[in-house]
Each structure stands twice: as structure tokens, then as C-alpha cells.
Amino acid sequence: MYAVQLAIVVTRETKASGAGTLEEKTMSINSFDNYQLTWRPDKRALKRPVYVALVTAMKDAIEKGELLPGTKLPPQRELADFLDVNLSTITKAYKLSEERGLTFGVVGKGTFVAQNATESIIIAKTASADVIDLGLVSAFDACNKMMVPVIQAVAGQSNLPELLNYDAPTGLPAHKRAGRMYLERFGITDVKDENMAIVSGGQNAVTVTLLGLFRPGDRIAVDFFTYANFIEIAKMARLKLVPILGDDEGMLADDLAAAASQGLAGVYLMPEGANPTGVRISGARREALAQVVRDNNLILIEDDYEGFLKLGLTPLPKMYTLAPEHCVYLCSMTKPLAVGLRIAYIVFAPQYRSQLMDALMNINMKTSAIDSEFVARAIIDGTAQRISQAKINLVEQSNAAFDEIFPEPEASAVDNRQLFRWVEIHDTGMTGREVEQHGLNNGLRFYHSDRFLVGAESAKKYIRVSLSSASTMNELTTGLTRLRQLLIAGGYYG
Structure with missing residues (x-):
């Protein structure tokens, strides 16, 4: 069923060259009385700027259950006609709703309400004796008790006061040396001090990277199912995530290339074990994905949170070694050692240094040198x-x-x-x-x-x-x- 379109003639008197004339103008009016729109926002409640008010109304409708996940929103032109606003207003509203994680678009099919539009999907520990x-x-x-001797040894060191100041915000040289020693086990070698930073855990590393290297509205490719907390951080940063299909060997390189042709700023990968699917990207697929990254000048975020578990299995090259000039490599120490030690190493291409350092200073000011000392000592004495x-x-x-x-x-x-x-x-x-x-x-x-x-x-x-x-x-x-x-x-x- 289509909206009924009526034509009316408006006659008004105008003045031109001192003479009164009549001007006729034909106007088009769409009647939606009998037309089913999946969403009919109250136009009387919309305040300026209208596109922002529309997104607020959309969020309210989703929270009230009036718009359910998967609902297809009205075509932009029809909603513009219904609200009697410019098409560009609806276009801006739909774009903003995607940036805020309320909707997603499918080329050729339309815009739909996202599965987790207004619900937090952050995964965190919830204590309950009954569960x-x-x-x-x-x-x-x-395994946490294995770190206790290290912590006790550090507590007896004479240099403790030096670990309690603002010095070396990207990490003390000795801590970076220990970090490089650890990363060499994974094939990450010849890392310069200036291309490495120590941050407060893996999630902090993701946050620093996203806020440092991307801008609101940037598009980042991710696996079709991806890390829930990454989705939430990207939503806070107003970044658009583009899901890419994969198979048993990982993200499909051809699909990534196709998405890149439509405009991508970067891609987020967990090559050693994607969260939540567990897929480990094959060697051949890593090469193919690295080629797409190079061809399209993408920022590659390699999250190696599970790399330590793959030691002893068939070694596969890190994405960082395949596209070092495009990569930000993240190696969290929380899973290998203890989740209470919030330390991660970031290794990055020189071109990203300035932006990452700005983000690190604005977000962290300084990573805990005490935690970093615990981790460094554990690496050096073999505890890690x-x-x-x-x-x-x-x-x-x-x-x-x-x-x-x-x-x-x-x-x-x-x-x-x-x-x-x-x-x-x-x-x-x-x-x-x-x-x-x-x-x-x-x-x-x-x-x-x-x-x-x-x-x-x-x-x-x-x-x-x-x-x-x-x-x-x-x-x-x-x-x-x-x-x-x-x-x-x-x-x-x-």
C-alpha cells in the first residue's frame, strides 16, 4: 500500500514592479492515514535540531519495546514525507542512529533496529554463590598464588619510591626491555622503545587505540561475531563497526576487500583465537588479510590476548610481522599472569606514535609502574x-x-x-x-x-x-x- 498523494493549488497575491499579480503553486501532500509505517514518531514532539530529536525518539521507542530488534525502519523518503521534513534530515538521523549503535544498514535492504540497541553487552564478573x-x-x-613471591620480592626493593611518580608515562626503559623479551617468544622482534608503550591492560589498550587513531563516524571491520566489550567501546567512541563474514580459517579476505572499497578506516582481528568463536586464522588467510590491509592503507588492530596459549602449537606469523607499517599490536598480560595485574604492551608503526601518545596521556596519564614492575620481574625470573x-x-x-x-x-x-x-x-x-x-x-x-x-x-x-x-x-x-x-x-x- 502506498501513501495517497494529493495535489492542491495555492493562490497568493504577490507584488512585482508595483503591480499586483497572482501566483499559482502546486504542492504535494502525502496522506499516511491508511499507510502502515513501522515507526511513526510524533512530529509535534520534535525539537531542533530535528535529526537529533529523531534519534532520541527512536531510542525511547526501542527502550519502550515499540521498536523491536530486527525491525526495518521506514524508507528515508517516506519518513521525510510523513514528518514533512527534508530528506537530508532523515539521512542524518539514520546515520547518527548507526553511530550510536541503535541501528544497522544493509545495502539494498534498508535500515534495521540493532540486536543490542539500548542494552549494555559489557561482560563483567558478577559474584553469586548460587550460580x-x-x-x-x-x-x-x-594460578594467582604463583605471583605472590614476585610481589613480595618487589615490596622489598629499595627503588619503590621511584615507581610512584609521573616519570616515564609510556613505561620505564627496564620495563620495556622485559616486555620486548616476552614479545620475542611470539616472533615480535627488533622493537624500538619509541614504538612501544605500556598501558593498563588489554581493554585499556583497545580504548587508547580507538580514541587515538580513529574519529567519530570512522568504519572499522570486525568479525561477524566479535568481542562484546570492543563493540561497547566503539559505540562510546561513535565508530561504526562493519561485520565481515568468515569461515574456519578466519575473516574472509575478499569480503574485507569489498568492504574496504566502500570505505574503511581499519580492521580489528584476534588471530590466535577470535572471541567468541575461537577461530584461529590460518597462515594463508593471514597473508591474504595483510595484503588487503596494505592495498587499502587500513589501520590493523591485532589483539593477541590468547597468544600465550598457542605456544607449542604450529607457529603462525603475527599480523604485525606481515604488515608492520599498518599495525597496532596489543599483548595483554592479564590472561597470561593474573587478571588483577592491568598491564598490556602496545607495539605500533612509527606513523601512529604521536596520536597514540596523545590518547595515552589523556586517558591514563601514566600506567601503574608498580604493576609493570611485578610483570617485568615475573618475565625476567621465569615466573611468567x-x-x-x-x-x-x-x-x-x-x-x-x-x-x-x-x-x-x-x-x-x-x-x-x-x-x-x-x-x-x-x-x-x-x-x-x-x-x-x-x-x-x-x-x-x-x-x-x-x-x-x-x-x-x-x-x-x-x-x-x-x-x-x-x-x-x-x-x-x-x-x-x-x-x-x-x-x-x-x-x-x-
């Missing part, structure tokens, strides 16, 4: 390597326990070094939040795939199951057994 946590990806806290090996042993045991309880192909993984598993489930018609709540009601926390979507919908549904947050192996196996029973009983699995 087994299979949601948060932690790092085997039982011992803790990493202990965690590799635990992650292999955890994956073996998972495979015993979930032997089906729908729950398989590429290797046994995963901090979490990605399990395909049946679509029961429930929303992702409802599925998660069903788990919580039964004493289990896990996360639904909707939480990791960048706006676009997915025909397939999954849950991410953490293997690294349970206090003991017994608690993990108990949780996994109960999870399997819950999924089967609820019609999600089997």
Missing part, C-alpha cells in the same frame, strides 16, 4: 613462563572435560587451547537475553551469541561457554553437566 559462572572468560585464578605453562595445562584439561560432556560436532573446536567454547544451539524463538536468563534461573551463567553481534542478525544461534572461570575442575564439570541437561531439556540442543 556457576560459565560466562566470564577469566584466566584460572587458582611457569604461570603460562600451568595455565596451558589447565586449559587442556578443561577442554578435555568439555569434549567428554559435549562430544557433538556442534560443540567442537579447532584445538584444545581454548579459554571458551562456541556451541551451536537451536532457535527456540526466545531472545538471547531470555536464553541467558533461563540459564541464570537454573544456576548457570553463559552468554548468547546475540551479545556478540554488531547489529546484523544471524540465522544460527550459539552460546559461549567459558572454561576458565570455575574455581575448580570439579565445579567446571558440574557446571558443564548441568548445562548439557538444561540445553537438552529446553529444546536448545540435541
Whole structure:
């Protein structure tokens, strides 16, 4: 059904050269009385600037449940006619709604309400004695005690006062030397001091990079399912994330190239184990993706949070070594050592130094030199390597326990070094939040795939199951057994 268009003639008297004349003007009026729009904002409530007021009204409608996730918004021209505003006003409103994470656009199909338009998808620890946590990806806290001797040794050092001032905001030279020693294990070599910084953990590294190198409205390519906290940080920075499809070898290089031809500023990758899918990018795919990055002058963010777990497996080149002039390499020490030690190393191309340093100073002022001293000492005396090996042993045991309880192909993984598993489930018609709540009601926390979507919908549904947050192996196996029973009983699995 189309809006009814009426034509009327307006006659008015004008004056020209002192003589009275009549001027006729034909005006077009669209009647929407019998026309179904998926969203009919109250035009009387719109204040200037109208495009901003429209986005506010859209957010309110989403929060009230009047606009549901996946709803296709009215075509821009029809909404402009309905509100009697310029088409450019609607175009600006839709663009702003995408920047704020409320909507996503599909070329040739229209604009849709995002899956997580107004809900926070940040993943954080929530204490509850009644719930087994299979949601948060932690790092085997039982290993934390291995850091205690290091901390005690640092506490007895005579140079403690020097670690409590504003000196060396990007990291003390001795701490950077230790960091370079650690990174050499991953093939990151010949790093100059001026092209390296120490920041306050992996998430802080992401924040510094996004705010330093990108501007509001910039487009960054990500995996179709990607790290939930990255989505939230990008939303805060008003960056547009562009989901790129992938396969068992990682993000599709041809699809990245196609997106780059439409305008991209950068790409975010987790080559050693994508969060949440666990996919490890193959060597050939890394080469192909690096070529796209070089050809299109993209900023490549390589998040190597899980690299320490892959030591001993088939070595694959870091993206940084394939496109060093375009790369910002992030290596967090929270997972390898202890999540309470908020330290990460950033290695970057010289062209990015000035912008990253400005962002680092504005956000952090200075990373904790005490934390950095703990980490540096652990690297130098071998504690870091011992803790990493202990965690590799635990992650292999955890994956073996998972495979015993979930032997089906729908729950398989590429290797046994995963901090979490990605399990395909049946679509029961429930929303992702409802599925998660069903788990919580039964004493289990896990996360639904909707939480990791960048706006676009997915025909397939999954849950991410953490293997690294349970206090003991017994608690993990108990949780996994109960999870399997819950999924089967609820019609999600089997």
C-alpha cells in the first residue's frame, strides 16, 4: 500500500514592479492515514535540531519495546514525507542512529533496529554463590598464588619510591626491555622503545587505540561475531563497526576487500583465537588479510590476548610481522599472569606514535609502574613462563572435560587451547537475553551469541561457554553437566 498523494493549488497575491499579480503553486501532500509505517514518531514532539530529536525518539521507542530488534525502519523518503521534513534530515538521523549503535544498514535492504540497541553487552564478573559462572572468560585464578613471591620480592626493593611518580608515562626503559623479551617468544622482534608503550591492560589498550587513531563516524571491520566489550567501546567512541563474514580459517579476505572499497578506516582481528568463536586464522588467510590491509592503507588492530596459549602449537606469523607499517599490536598480560595485574604492551608503526601518545596521556596519564614492575620481574625470573605453562595445562584439561560432556560436532573446536567454547544451539524463538536468563534461573551463567553481534542478525544461534572461570575442575564439570541437561531439556540442543 502506498501513501495517497494529493495535489492542491495555492493562490497568493504577490507584488512585482508595483503591480499586483497572482501566483499559482502546486504542492504535494502525502496522506499516511491508511499507510502502515513501522515507526511513526510524533512530529509535534520534535525539537531542533530535528535529526537529533529523531534519534532520541527512536531510542525511547526501542527502550519502550515499540521498536523491536530486527525491525526495518521506514524508507528515508517516506519518513521525510510523513514528518514533512527534508530528506537530508532523515539521512542524518539514520546515520547518527548507526553511530550510536541503535541501528544497522544493509545495502539494498534498508535500515534495521540493532540486536543490542539500548542494552549494555559489557561482560563483567558478577559474584553469586548460587550460580556457576560459565560466562566470564577469566584466566584460572587458582594460578594467582604463583605471583605472590614476585610481589613480595618487589615490596622489598629499595627503588619503590621511584615507581610512584609521573616519570616515564609510556613505561620505564627496564620495563620495556622485559616486555620486548616476552614479545620475542611470539616472533615480535627488533622493537624500538619509541614504538612501544605500556598501558593498563588489554581493554585499556583497545580504548587508547580507538580514541587515538580513529574519529567519530570512522568504519572499522570486525568479525561477524566479535568481542562484546570492543563493540561497547566503539559505540562510546561513535565508530561504526562493519561485520565481515568468515569461515574456519578466519575473516574472509575478499569480503574485507569489498568492504574496504566502500570505505574503511581499519580492521580489528584476534588471530590466535577470535572471541567468541575461537577461530584461529590460518597462515594463508593471514597473508591474504595483510595484503588487503596494505592495498587499502587500513589501520590493523591485532589483539593477541590468547597468544600465550598457542605456544607449542604450529607457529603462525603475527599480523604485525606481515604488515608492520599498518599495525597496532596489543599483548595483554592479564590472561597470561593474573587478571588483577592491568598491564598490556602496545607495539605500533612509527606513523601512529604521536596520536597514540596523545590518547595515552589523556586517558591514563601514566600506567601503574608498580604493576609493570611485578610483570617485568615475573618475565625476567621465569615466573611468567611457569604461570603460562600451568595455565596451558589447565586449559587442556578443561577442554578435555568439555569434549567428554559435549562430544557433538556442534560443540567442537579447532584445538584444545581454548579459554571458551562456541556451541551451536537451536532457535527456540526466545531472545538471547531470555536464553541467558533461563540459564541464570537454573544456576548457570553463559552468554548468547546475540551479545556478540554488531547489529546484523544471524540465522544460527550459539552460546559461549567459558572454561576458565570455575574455581575448580570439579565445579567446571558440574557446571558443564548441568548445562548439557538444561540445553537438552529446553529444546536448545540435541
